[in-house]
Amino acid sequence: MSWCCLPRSRKEENPYSNSIGGIYTEKNIRLFSYAELRSATDNFNRTKKIGRGGFGTVYKGTIRNGREVAIKVLSAESRQGIREFLTEIDVITNVKHPNLVELIGCCVEANNRILVYEYLQNSSLDRALLGSNSEPANFTWNIRSAICVGVARGLAYLHEEIASPIVHRDIKASNVLIDKNYIPKIGDFGLAKLFPDNITHISTRVAGTTGYLAPEYAWHGQLTKKADIYSFGVLVLEIVSGRSSSKSLLDDEKVLLEKTWEYYEEKRLNELVDPALGDYPEDEVIRYIKVALFCVQAAAARRPSMPQVLTMLSKPIRINESELTAPGYIHDYKTTVSKATTSSNSRFKTSAGSEDSNVFSTVVPPTISEMSPR
Ligand SMILES: Nc1ncnc2c1ncn2[C@@H]1O[C@H](COP(=O)(O)OP(=O)(O)O)[C@@H](O)[C@H]1O
Ligand SMILES: [Mg+2]
Numbered sequence: 179m180s181w182c183c184l185p186r187s188r189k190e191e192n193p194y195s196n197s198i199g200g201i202y203t204e205k206n207i208r209l210f211s212y213a214e215l216r217s218a219t220d221n222f223n224r225t226k227k228i229g230r231g232g233f234g235t236v237y238k239g240t241i242r243n244g245r246e247v248a249i250k251v252l253s254a255e256s257r258q259g260i261r262e263f264l265t266e267i268d269v270i271t272n273v274k275h276p277n278l279v280e281l282i283g284c285c286v287e288a289n290n291r292i293l294v295y296e297y298l299q300n301s302s303l304d305r306a307l308l309g310s311n312s313e314p315a316n317f318t319w320n321i322r323s324a325i326c327v328g329v330a331r332g333l334a335y336l337h338e339e340i341a342s343p344i345v346h347r348d349i350k351a352s353n354v355l356i357d358k359n360y361i362p363k364i365g366d367f368g369l370a371k372l373f374p375d376n377i378t379h380i381s382t383r384v385a386g387t388t389g390y391l392a393p394e395y396a397w398h399g400q401l402t403k404k405a406d407i408y409s410f411g412v413l414v415l416e417i418v419s420g421r422s423s424s425k426s427l428l429d430d431e432k433v434l435l436e437k438t439w440e441y442y443e444e445k446r447l448n449e450l451v452d453p454a455l456g457d458y459p460e461d462e463v464i465r466y467i468k469v470a471l472f473c474v475q476a477a478a479a480r481r482p483s484m485p486q487v488l489t490m491l492s493k494p495i496r497i498n499e500s501e502l503t504a505p506g507y508i509h510d511y512k513t514t515v516s517k518a519t520t521s522s523n524s525r526f527k528t529s530a531g532s533e534d535s536n537v538f539s540t541v542v543p544p545t546i547s548e549m550s551p552r
Contacts, residue, residue: 206271207264207267207268207271207283207284208271208282208283208284208294209283209284209285209286210241210283210284210285210292210294211285211287212285212287212288212290212292214241214242215239215249215285215292215294218239218240218241218242218247218249219237219238219239219249222237222251223237226238226239228248228301229302229352231352231366232348233250233252233253233366233369233372234250234251234252234253235250235251235253236248236249236250236251237249237251238297239294241294245282245297246297247282247294247295247296247297248294248295248296248297248298249292249293249294249295250292250293250294250295251290251291251292252291252292252293252372254289258291258372260286263284263286263291263372264284264286266368266371266372267281267284267293269342269344269368269371270367270368270369271283273335273336273340273344273367273368275331275332275335276328276331276332276361276363277328277329277331277332277335277361277362277363277364278332278335278336278363278364278367279295279296279298279355279363279364279365279366280295280296280363281293281294281295282294282295282296291372295365296363298355298356298357298363299356299357299358300355300356300357300358300360301355301356302351302352302353302354302355302356302365303325303351303352303354303355303356303362303413303416303417304350304351304352304422305352306356307351307416307417307420308351308416308420308421308422314420314452314454314455315454315456317360317417317420317454318455319455319458319459319462319463321360322417322418322455323462323466323491324360324361324362325354325356325360325362325417326413326414326417326466326491327488327491327492328361328362328363329349329354329362329364329410329413330410330484330487330488330491331488332362332363332364333346333349333364333406333407333410333484334483334484334485334487334488336364336367336406337403337406337483337484338483338484338485343403344367344368345401345402345403345405345406346364346366346367346406346409347370347401347405347406348366348369348370348390348409349364349390349406349409349410349413350389350390350409350412350413351413351416351422353365353366354413389412389422389423389424389433389434390408390409390412390413390423391405391408391409391508392404392405392408392409392478392506393476393506393507393508394478394506395408396508397508400478402478403483403484404478404479404481405478406484407473407481407482407483407484407487408473408474408478408481408506410473410484410487411469411470411471411472411473411474411481412434412435412470412474414466414467414469414470414473415434415435415438415450415467415470415474416434418450418451418452418463418466418467418470419434419438419450419451419452420452420453420454420455421434421452422434423435433507435474435505435507436505436507437450438450438467438470438471438505439471439504439505442467442468442471447464447467447468448460448463448464450467451463451467461494462494465490465491465494465495465497466491468497468499468502469482469487469490469491469497471502471505472487472490472497472501472502473487474505474506475502475503475504475505475506476503476504476505476506476507477503477506480501480503
């Protein structure tokens, strides 16, 4: 048997009861043996590797029933206790939605913590649309708008429709997987909790990826649904423009967001639109860009909720632009914090003075000044 479920009533039949310390979960979790995942990936062969992210390495594999899967071998920091690990897996397993990547099961043998997901044929949006080998022309406006709406639905579900809402923390193009019919599915939700609090991933590094990070989260660790909504806004701008937000950072030109706001103020928003789109319904595309601008506003409280975003995207409504304020950029926060540091009653005042470097090391996790895209 390639996997087993662990209902309470079948405790004595569970072949893993020793290896996992006799722990049982309320719900069924499909457990894979390490041997099966090793054979599914040809001994974790390099040729089967499809990517590496902040949580570990991902391999493409084929399990015994012939199904293709994505196998994520979590990095050492995730080696929390089996009980905690299974509790979180239980949560993720039970969060199901057409726009969320399905977690099929996991492996918790010895030190290994491995997740097995459904495999998405068209890879992730960063590769399929924004990558060097991408074919943006395949992404017509109908497909791009459906991707925006699908991601919005998945995120609205995580935020508003489950008993214990999940803030994703890492909405970005590489976490939007595309299936063979170009339906988007959000990956990596719920993973942050697999990394115990006292371990580097959470305590010294803000999860998320530069270019998508809401300033209040990057600088103060204020993590709310609104940080996801900010990242979603950046994602929509990438989908419409065909440009990666992190690439424009690296090129040392204006970041995508700054460029968009500049175009908005100059009433030239159509210049942002990906030329690969060919003909497109201008009113609708411009509405999408404006919705994205609402999502990335500096003041988190001004950003709409995901259900509101869904309404704004799906209906040809007239957007009240008098309510729209400028985007928040991470570097603005640096400036704000610097100013605050020089003021005598600032809560950011450092003991060593007001040098920027001191500000960095005082108010943000130490590694944030070295932020680079994952
Ligand atoms: N379920 C999946 N199906 C197909 N490809 C996947 C899947 N999950 C992840 N990948 C690929 O593996 C890469 C690495 O994924 P991950 O470890 O989550 O890192 P990140 O999300 O930071 O890129 C992704 O960019 C994606 O291209
Ligand atoms: Mg990912």
